[in-house]
Amino acid sequence: MSNITVENSSAIEETTAKPRIAVVIPCYRETRQILAVLGKFDAMVDHIIVIDDACPDKTGEFVRENFSDPRLHIVIHENNQGVGGATLTGYDKAIELGADIIVKVDGDGQMDPAMIKTLIRPILRGEADYAKGNRFYRLNGLSKMPVFRLIGNLALSFASKMSSGYWKIFDPTNGFTAIHSKVAQELALKKISRDYFFESDMLFQLNIARAVVADVPIQAIYGEETSSLKISRVLLPFFAKHFANFCRRIAYNYFLRDFSIASVELVVGVIFITFGVIFGGVEWYKSSTSGITATAGTVIIAALPLLVGSQILISFLNFDVHNQPDRPLHPNL
Structure with a gap:
């Protein structure tokens, strides 16, 4: 996490009105775990937005029929847009609902909703514009991560440092994130990658906007669900995209902007x-x-x-x- 000192941060947190928090859950074939995930959001969450990304198992309809909550909003894509596209649809819906902070949680049960309060704390205190989870901070949780996935994440993390300019940020593919809605509206969202490169591309866009990003230690959770992100398949394409973003960042930050x-x-x-x-x-x-x-x-x-x-x-x-x-x-x- 960036070493940032904010004077009277506790006073700011106490005197500011309660922020409206929206949780965005992009879904693709998540009927096995989604109800358990939805049942864990406490009263601090004002809106729960489920994005059915043209799921073959109709996750959106499944949720509508089996989960009742006045905070629930369901958006169904006619065509699959990828995890990034689904998340951005959720961002748009959250902004429409007047949310102050938008949290992204996957529907596979590998992110603990109880950690939302910890995740958004840097934003609430005015220390950051965007916060993301870091599964590598606590070493005791890494023993459950497959070795190849661990090595792949290490390589992608270093590539992300170069492409995004956030040299103190790690675990870029972690999808447990939070962003202030005002900052989300400042980003060139239409230019952000719609596929699994979404989180890494988001960091690049945040750096271009000069937003502050905080790394928040979280505990890695691995259940029965198998991740759709195959490191072996994305490693080379991701490196190519990271190199392109690195060139763009250097050109913009060191020759166009300054x-x-x-x-x-x-x-x-x-x-x-x-x-x-x-x-x-x-x-x-x-x-x-x-x-x-x-x-x-x-x-x-x-x-x-x-x-x-x-x-x-x-x-x-x-x-x-x-x-x-x-x-x-x-x-x-």
Whole structure:
């Protein structure tokens, strides 16, 4: 979690009127667990929004027939839009209902609704605009996570740090999230990925908006349900999307929105390394084909730009790591 100090945060929390909280539950084949999940939301939740994403098992109708609660709202998609599309539909409905904070909970029973109060606390205190769960904080819960999924999540977490710019955030594919509705309305929601890349793409869009994100430790819950997210299938496509977002973030934050010494470091570092690689490669090829050993001067001309360029890029990276947003948006919206 970002190290943020907010003066009189407890006073702010106590004097502010009770926020209206909406829970969004995107559903696809969730009839086995959905009723148990719905029964766990206490009185602090004002709206429960179930999104039936064109479920073959008609989860929406199943809920309508088997669960009665005045807070319940059901939206049924005619066509499947993916978990991201279903979540964004829920966001729109929550904003329409006047919610202040929108919480996303999956319908598979792997997220504890009792943790909602803890999840939204950074937003209530004015410390963050968006909060997400982190299953990796408590090591005792990781023993139940399959090894391949654990390794895949570690790799995706590092890729997400680079693409989003939130270097202190971990477990990017965790779907237990909360966002202030005012911040949600500031994002380019139509541009966010509709598939399983949704959570990672959301972090990218939040950074572009300069929103503050908080990591909240949660306990991992693994029941009988099998996750639809197959790390082996999404690893390469996710890396490609992360690389595209990384390029967009760097271009926007360091060349369009601002141009600082870090921008100069990036340009100079890339030029030096590119020159060193090309010059060194050409000279190595000449030496290997002719059998004539390269001179010390030639080696230095190739190596020096690589060393200097690497140091300059490390300096840029250090700047980027410390360039995370630290002033929440929603108090001023």
